[in-house]
Amino acid sequence: MDALTDLLDGPRARGAFMLRAMLDPPWSLRIEDEAPLCLMAVVKGEAWVIPDGGDALRLGAGDIAITSGPGHYTVADDRGTPPQVVIHPGDRCTTLYGEPLREKMALGVRTWGNSAEGESVLLIGTYHMRGEITQRLLAALPPLVVLPSDAWDNTLLTFLGQEIGKDDPGQEAVLDRLLDLLLISSLRAWFDRPGANAPGWYRAHGDPVVGPALQLLHDDMAHPWTVASLAAKTGVSRAALAQRFGKLVGEPPMAYLTGLRLAQAADMLRETDSTLEAVARKVGYSSAFALSTAFKRVRGLSPQEYRARGSLES
The missing domain is CATH 1.10.10.60 (Homeodomain-like)
Known part of the structure; x- marks a missing residue:
């Protein structure tokens, strides 16, 4: 067992929050859930990730972002779009004034947004556990990692996109394992990239x-x-x-x-x-x-x- 496998093998995804977001502009989500780790992949369209106190980064189709908490950030169609939705701890979503939006914007099984078509489609997977082995991994990551589509094998996105909307028996376990695979694939690519400041153990x-x-x-x-x-x-x-x-x-x-x-x-x-x-x-x-x-x-x-x-x- 190598160090990366060991770090991920203990606190694997267990009932992780998985969501397909279907969004037409203008849209802007204020993320304040303080989750230890979140993966966000763009399947269609584009998105901007805007960390508090950091530089905004654009994501295109096939790109993936990995954020590590507890910092807050915004995801939007454009850097200038003001937040409309706040994501709180426990995956609770509201308007800026606290009005619940989860049911109002539900579009089907693990699908949510303001449009059934969606000019932008995002797949989102969030780890909630705070096991110490996860913390060892998080210590090696900056608050925001972005991998362009040509820097990693993103074929997993197609499979995840097909599975995320299913409600078959055992589907939660299937999605947990897919999220783990996506995380491992992304981290390998990020650690192996030229000039990467990968941790010494890697x-x-x-x-x-x-x-x-x-x-x-x-x-x-x-x-x-x-x-x-x-x-x-x-x-x-x-x-x-x-x-x-x-x-x-x-x-x-x-x-x-x-x-x-x-x-x-x-x-x-x-x-x-x-x-x-x-x-x-x-x-x-x-x-x-x-x-x-x-x-x-x-x-x-x-x-x-x-x-x-x-x-x-x-």
């Missing part, structure tokens, strides 16, 4: 020494790894591995492993009801006490406090 996977070391850590984070044992597995000296790993990834191997283990533990605490002892064993700590000590040292609160806070937020 770039390092192509290195003949650090790549295998990362693979080993992600494949079995519960193993009692040391720099020496990791170096032996990768066929280099301990000093060579430590130096190369630190240079490419930006932190020592054991610090990276600690971060990986605690991120996985945090996700399990939020997403499962596993006991603290079970979580500790799963991520490579000898006991619940050992995990608690490391968790509190790094995150400033105990695993129990972290789990309780997550329950209040959900």
